[in-house]
Amino acid sequence: AQSVTQLDSQVPVFEEAPVELRCNYSSSVSVYLFWYVQYPNQGLQLLLKYLSGSTLVESINGFEAEFNKSQTSFHLRKPSVHISDTAEYFCAVSDQGAQKLVFGQGTRLTINP
Amino acid sequence: DTGVSQDPRHKITKRGQNVTFRCDPISEHNRLYWYRQTLGQGPEFLTYFQNEAQLEKSRLLSDRFSAERPKGSFSTLEIQRTEQGDSAMYLCASSRPPVSVIETQYFGPGTRLLVL
Numbered sequence: 001a002q003s004v005t006q007l008d009s010q011v012p013v014f015e016e017a018p019v020e021l022r023c024n025y026s027s028s029v030s031v032y033l034f035w036y037v038q039y040p041n042q043g044l045q046l047l048l049k050y051l052s053g054s055t056l057v058e059s060i061n062g063f064e065a066e067f068n069k070s071q072t073s074f075h076l077r078k079p080s081v082h083i084s085d086t087a088e089y090f091c092a093v094s095d096q097g098a099q100k101l102v103f104g105q106g107t108r109l110t111i112n113p
Numbered sequence: 114d115t116g117v118s119q120d121p122r123h124k125i126t127k128r129g130q131n132v133t134f135r136c137d138p139i140s141e142h143n144r145l146y147w148y149r150q151t152l153g154q155g156p157e158f159l160t161y162f163q164n165e166a167q168l169e170k171s172r173l174l175s176d177r178f179s180a181e182r183p184k185g186s187f188s189t190l191e192i193q194r195t196e197q198g199d200s201a202m203y204l205c206a207s208s209r210p211p212v213s214v215i216e217t218q219y220f221g222p223g224t225r226l227l228v229l
Contacts, residue, residue: 004155032215043117044156044204044220051215090155094215099144099208100169101218103155 002027004091006104013081014112021076021107023065023091033074034092034101035065044090050074061085086111115139117221119205125227126195133191134224138207145188146218147180148204149173156204162188195228202226 007022025031035047048059055067065076074091088108092101118137126132138145143164148156159178160170164185174180177195182188192199202225206218 006155009153036220043222044206046217046219049217092155096215099161099215100146100158100171101148101156102158105153106155 002031002093002095002102004093004102004104006089006091006107008107009105010108010110012110012112015083016080018079019077019081019085019109021089021091021109023074023076023104025072025074025091025093027072027093027095030096032094032096033065033067034094035059035063035074035076036090036092036103038088038090038106040087047076047089081109081111083111083113085109117205117207117219119203119221119224121224122222123225123227125229127229128197129194131191131193132195132226133189134203134205134226135187135189136205136207136221137187138205139209139219142207142209142219143185144208144210144216144218145182146206146208147188147190148206150202150204150223151200159190192226195226197228200226200228 005024033050036044037047048057050067058064063078088106090106091104120135146161147159150156162182177193180190202223204223205221208216208218
């Protein structure tokens with residue numbers, strides 16, 4: 001069975017500092033990987049996804065994630081965060097051939113001025 | 114283009130009562146998913162439909178839960194004889210017919226259920 005572990009439940013950082021949100025997964029088959037973001041009082045939105053090809057994927061607002069098959073990780077990074085990045089971030093995995101998403105527990109990113 | 118909508122947004126009920134939630138997917142999305150999210154946890158898959166066919170059900174979906182999508186458009190999720198452990202946010206998502214290996218799931222705002 002698949003599982004996703006987000007190693008940090010909360011990550012506080014200062015504005016303009018770099019951040020890394022960690023995600024590890026376990027699966028016996030090839031997977032697709034996703035990061036979703038939930039801003040305060042809003043629904044889940046897709047931030048970025050890895051399906052195949054280049055292991056480094058980027059979002060339109062400066063986040064990037066790298067698929068590392070040997071480490072079974074898909075960590076999310078941003079070189080310089082903004083107050084507006086305050087949100088909860090969820091890592092998710094889907095088996096190739098399946099449709100359901102398996103989510104991690106979430107990481108709450110708090111940006112301090 | 115409207116997003117996924119869910120109704121109601123909040124529901125408070127007493128233990129033992131039945132509740133029904135509705136989800137309207139994005140137009141022309143033929144796949145519809147239900148997830149449940151409890152406090153401090155990520156969403157957990159409950160079930161999904163392709164058109165009107167229910168193709169997969171999680172073991173989390175006990176006999177008290179039933180989901181339908183009668184005409185392949187909106188879906189309802191009913192919980193019978195609610196229990197306090199059913200208190201959670203119920204999320205609906207939809208995706209379009211796959212043109213690649215997997216399509217993005219678009220989530221609605223959720224229905225927050227509180228069972229007293």
